[in-house]
Amino acid sequence: DGGITQSPKYLFRKEGQNVTLSCEQNLNHDAMYWYRQDPGQGLRLIYYSQIVNDFQKGDIAEGYSVSREKKESFPLTVTSAQKNPTAFYLCASSIRWTDYGYTFGSGTRLTVV
């Protein structure tokens, strides 16, 4: 079955460490997105990629980095520069950048200890 796989489901990180969250899709979608979710808030866009080898900053990109070397993969690195990284991270994809039928992964919960 096609879908988006995020791993790991839970991740613990020590302060000062970088950590990479995986996102893989087998839907043949061009566009991919990373969102951050905090309690009581909506989804905030971190980075997005309209097509392979291209990506753009979202609303809260500071302290994060991404790559899009393969169509299927859009990993997110949370760097030590991110001041408050504890959150639920969601990856999504859509057929095209203009298509709003996003398919979401199951999320990764990152906790800084």
Place this chain on the structure above:
Amino acid sequence: GQQLNQSPQSMFIQEGEDVSMNCTSSSIFNTWLWYKQEPGEGPVLLIALYKAGELTSNGRLTAQFGITRKDSFLNISASIPSDVGIYFCAGRDQGAQKLVFGQGTRLTINP
């Protein structure tokens, strides 16, 4: 970035009751979407609206694209336990390319 005002933030209802929630924007939107998120999972698209005044149903769910194009409503009739979750509105205004999400409405149902 722009955010939508979604209300109520939470609802506690009895099984069988109808539910209403809404979302408002300060700018005109040309697309409204409603998603549901269950605990520990990603949101799933429920209904998409593309025209002012449009009324669309998906089973017991009905959503409307407001005439002013600055709001949208979601109704759930005869709620059941599996309706529990967080409901998000999302939309795009005329000047932006990115989807904007509301803060969510957390629905809890007492059996």
